[in-house]
Amino acid sequence: MGIMTSLVYGNTYRIENVFNGWKGGNLDACGRAACCRKNLYDVSTSEFFSTEKLSSIWKIESTNGKGDGTPVVTNDAVYLVNQYGTESYLDACGGGIHFQDVSTNTKKNEDTTIWIILAHSGGGIHEGDTVSLLNEATELKEEGYLHTDKYPPICDENLFNVSVGYYSPDFANGSLQWRFIEIPA
Numbered sequence: 001m002g003i004m005t006s007l008v009y010g011n012t013y014r015i016e017n018v019f020n021g022w023k024g025g026n027l028d029a030c031g032r033a034a035c036c037r038k039n040l041y042d043v044s045t046s047e048f049f050s051t052e053k054l055s056s057i058w059k060i061e062s063t064n065g066k067g068d069g070t071p072v073v074t075n076d077a078v079y080l081v082n083q084y085g086t087e088s089y090l091d092a093c094g095g096g097i098h099f100q101d102v103s104t105n106t107k108k109n110e111d112t113t114i115w116i117i118l119a120h121s122g123g124g125i126h127e128g129d130t131v132s133l134l135n136e137a138t139e140l141k142e143e144g145y146l147h148t149d150k151y152p153p154i155c156d157e158n159l160f161n162v163s164v165g166y167y168s169p170d171f172a173n174g175s176l177q178w179r180f181i182e183i184p185a
Contacts, residue, residue, distance in 0.1 A: 004126040007117075007180050010068025012059045012083060014049050017148050017160070018130060018177035024148050024160060026056045027090075027178070029082040029104050031154035039103040040088045043162045044153030055084035057183055063114050074119040077136060079108060089113040092135045092144060092164040099165035100137070102146065112137045115146070120177075130177050135164045147175040 007013070017024025025045025032042065041055070049056050060072060061079040072078065080090040088104035091113045105113055114136035119125045135144035148160035160175075 005182065006071040007060065007125045007127060007129075008068070009060050009062050009066050009070050009072060009078075012057050012183040012185075013127075013180040014056050014183060015058055015080070016179050016181060017045055018174035018179070019148050019160070020174060022179075024174065025158065027058065027080075027162065028053075028056045028155075028158060029084050029088065030055055030158055039091055039093055039105045040086065041082065041084070041104045042154040043090065043102040043104060044155055044158040045148055045160045045162060046155075046158050051183055055082065057083040058090070059083060059087075060180075072117060072125050074117065074122055074125060074131075076117050077114050078117055079113055080115060080133075090115065090146075092137055099149070099163050100135070100144065102162045102164055111135075125180075127182050128179050130179055132176055133178060137164075145176045146178070147173075149175070 015027040025047050026049045028046035029041035046056055059081040061081055063077040082088050082104050088106050091105035092100040116134040118132045120130045133146040144164040146164055149163045151161040153161045
């Protein structure tokens with residue numbers, strides 16, 4: 001068994017979706033935000049990844065002052081910061097009553113840019129562990145999980161649109177599951 005590397009604040013990762021046996025793509029900021037015009041980029045998943053593709057690279061920041069290098073544990077509240085162009089925060093914004101579209105925002109919000117990271121194994125989170133990301137927005141409390149959906153992405157070259165919807169934390173549903181893969185510095 002290899003060495004288990006903890007997820008840590010301040011590091012950059014690609015975030016891969018579990019759907020269809022890890023074929024859900026990498027979380028990617030691509031195209032102008034459509035549902036929430038004040039935001040910067042739309043978010044979908046991309047089939048292809050390279051370290052030069054900054055739109056698929058995300059940095060984990062603490063919402064409550066945990067320093068860079070500190071391990072991330074289940075139930076931590078985090079910001080996910082996209083590294084493409086103007087750095088921007090993963091945000092649930094716009095949409096309907098039972099779901100919100102996902103885009104990036106250049107500003108931190110008190111709730112919609114905050115994500116609770118939930119390890120399916122509990123406790124410490126390691127690179128490659130299966131996790132769910134619950135949005136902190138009041139109207140989505142306890143049910144607003146980041147997932148791939150059936151709607152077409154803004155970027156034609158990408159795989160799936162990404163949204164936040166009312167779901168229970170069903171760990172068998174691949175569209176709700178993600179894993180972080182570290183990008184070497």
